Amino acid sequence: MEQQSNAPSTVLTAGSAADAQQDFKVALVLLAVAVALLVHTLGFPMSGSYGGVDNQWFVSPALFPLLVCGLLVICSGMLLYKATRKQGFRGFGELRGWLGDWRNERIKDRWYVIGLLLVYVYVYIPSTDFYLASVVFLLSLTSRFYYPMVNGLSRSSTLHLVLALCLIAVKLNVNVSEDTHWLSINYDEDAIRYSDLSMLMALMCLLTLSVCFPQNKDRKRAVIQVLVVLLVPLLLVCTFNFLLYVPMPVEYGTVSDFLNYLVYDVLAFQ
């Protein structure tokens, strides 16, 4: 946020036109969302008795949301008006204006990081061992930004797509119960083993690709990358699990299970 203000404001006129176009879009989206919420909120109970508390307009659960949504409609309307006056509606239909220019490396990287965050949190963490998931996540980022590999973006994206589909398939097909949802945490130990195995295979693929096909060969960087990627998540998992008593999301994941066994049953750590 703040660094924006530090950016040199060259080509002021061109920038402000692009800004107005962006403002126009975001204002329109906000307006649509705010109006939808306002309509939804009107369905809240305005009077009557609920849970033993008498309800009148001033106690209604809709009072505050209506106020907030109403103000949001007004504010985004004002933003829309300002943007329209600066010709912000131009270029509204172009997809590039919404998603960014795909030929730009920075935009590609942006969507790559966002995509990785999404699969990591919504697919990997709830279905597999946290250590394995984190190593894959970390390696995918470092093999793009720290020690880049050849064709990294397309290779890594394909790998993650296959892996994510694989994990979802495992979760929805192995020993499913009625409560199973693709977002819920894996507790079924068979499903966890299958998922961990897929994760391990993906990890090995990625590791091989990154070590064997770098853009610029640099032995030192390769070693640092492998060490950081394998050891830092281990350190984090051990710290949280054994010192802060934070059980990992998938508690019976292969590595977590092994670490628990090693530390408590074998080493008898108390």
Added chain:
Amino acid sequence: MKKIILPALIMASVIATLAHAARPYPVRPITNTVVWSAGGGTDAVNRMIMAEMAKVLDTRINVVNKTGGIAGSIGMNSVLSKRPDGYNLVGISSSNVVAAVNGGWNERFDVWSPFIVGSSPDVISVNTDSPITSLQDLVAHQAQSQQAYKAGAGGTGGIHHLYLLELARVSGVDFQFVPYPGSAPSQTAAITGEVDVVITSMAEQAQLIRGGKLRPLAMLHPEPFELEGVGTIPSAFGLYPELAEHLPLSQAIGFAVHQNAPDDVKTKLGKAFEAAMQSPVVKQWARDNYYQLSGKHGEAARDEFAALESYFTWTLQGLGSNKFSPDKFGIPKP
């Protein structure tokens, strides 16, 4: 590096699946997941009893808090889906029994095998500036003023709210219930004069009564209460014997283990629990904090929770604030 770690991981998966229960329970530290927030009554009771039980069991017991959902449903759900091996306990109170009827989860409370540490009796109080000095005054005063009392208590459907409803039913006093996020804010509201009367437990209120901020009217408990420096607080049961129909519900606080846990684990936990309840530390703590110790576990504790579940859910059904009828879960009427 890779050469060492990868085979180790594969070996790990083999060993981890094979190796369990080599030595007798408890080999590992036990995790107790308290479903109410850190610093509250259930949390304090659990931390204290766990520390004592850890000495007996000769292992470490970690107390973590996992709040949220409906009546602690998130914490209970997560513990329920873990291995029923006795390494995962859940810290609960009687307020958790309404989780099912409010849509938090699909279980009856008998999935747990509870251990009840104790409870603190409820007391109804007013601000010290109030002209009201007794329960009789409360009734008489309203007959004159014809105005409903604003009554503060923590959350809708909580135990203090139900006490208020019971009292309103037998005494005929008109209360306007004002919900607060917890007992502490409702007490503060009574001190600032925002509400006229407040119902919370003695454990929560004793300091304010002794400090002259609140004036106790009556105990909502069959026995009067002797409070050091204040004197005897009479029981509302003397004035309204009908209260005994449903009350005393105890505000049961304790912990539970999965009902499917192996019997030897339950026995071992039960023994440790009994030993901990006998320790002078726990007794002193209960005296200092105005708790009445219970010590029920096994069948007795299950019965108590079943009774609480039945009373709570059906009372809320009467108020129309349930999402599902208790019938759906086969909860009998009280």
Added chain:
Amino acid sequence: MLEQFSHFFSTLFALATSPTNLLVVFGASFVGIIFGSMPGLTATLGIALLTSLTYGFGPDVALLALLGLYVGAIYGGSYPAILINIPGTPAAAATALDGYPLTQKGQAGRALGLTTTASFIGTLIGLLFLVTLSPFIASMALQFTSWEFFLLALFGIVISGTLTSPGTVLKGWIAGLIGLFLATIGRDSLQYFPRYTAGFSELDAGLEIVPVLIGAFGIPQVIRVLSERRSLAEAPKLGRILPELSAITRNIKHIFRSSTIGVGVGSVPGIGEDIAGWVSYSTAKNASTPEQQKEFGKGSEAAIVSSETANNACIGGALIPLLTLGIPGSPPAAMLLGALLLHGITPGPSIEVDHPNFLLEVTAIMVLASFAMWANGMLLAKQVVKLLTIPAPLFIPVVGILCILGGYALGLSIFNLYILIPVGIAAYFLGEMDFPIAPMVIGLVLGGMADESLRRALMLSEGSFLPMFERPVAVILLVIIGCFIVNQIPAVRTRTTSFWAGLFSRLARKSPVV
């Protein structure tokens, strides 16, 4: 009085001369700083963990450890805020606004030196209030009924308009409104009606603030630094970290104002260090001359000093209602109450009867804890700055994992992550379009209180707004809010600032020694 003084110093002396005690307090303060500096590990969680660990110790040692950790954690949150623009705790969110720009200028060391000393002074001033004015402040805090809570929340929301640069005021308001909307998600606490939960029972309790905070500040930073191939800072000058005493004396008026605000906010039950930081930041901005105001958001000394002094002064404030009334003034103080109960100490009006001089003992412990924090800070800061020499493409992915693990660790809930990521991505895009993020966080923090207090107040008054104008504290708050709103109208703003500037210059001429 004299007797109390001698008791205070004898307690302090006894504590400070025992090597075990010193070890405990330094260790706890160190752990606290680590907790504070890890996004997602909060002071509350730290105290909760330490409560179980210190169960076996005597109450003195346990208190040393707990308060040492508390003070350390509130201070430690400023480290990542300054170094990587991700506040470690909600309390440090305001510090990031000006701390990170300093890092970008290569002055991370100076910023850390400033916060260390400011936090230290803030804690001590908070204590001074605790000892001298606690009965008075406690009685003031008891003037807070639903109306005052509502107005306080409204005040916090109004100040969010001052946290933005003049060009983006409208966007600041929109961000604030989005935050307020996020606060209404969940079952409302008065009628238990589910609002915008889409059937997820995880949403019933509302959004957790810490995951949203991590999402709003941490995730955009991860995306931005990686995709723009940006380095985190100018090569930091690894000189000595100094206490920055001259900067402190320069900003002495900010320090005094901020400590008062910190104590005041802390003593009101239910709100804590995070709000203290924001309120103090914007008050400092409002009280500055137009030239100084331009510095805010670009690495202003006054801004860092204000927010850090206030959040640490808040500790003393939060202890006032805790020790005198048994009502915790902030979330970590609520946990502290649990810990005290566990050790057989029941804070409340009768504590002076049960445990004579307990207040003085706590103060002595706190003095020791703040010294430990200061010493730890001075030693640690230099090492911490070195983190910036790690290449960003290696360091930031690890920060990303830490953010996610931290968001999960709070409440052990994976649902927190499902909230954290969308909030983070939305915050990233909003940030790209010049929307300030801070008002959104303030809106979320205060929205619930505003909503619930307003409706409860109306419920008690049966729909009438009149009681708001009949209560003294409420009227004071109303006047302050009015001043802030009026001050945001440009014409009035230039006039008031010129008035103050004229007044100050006249005063300065009369008394050359400042």
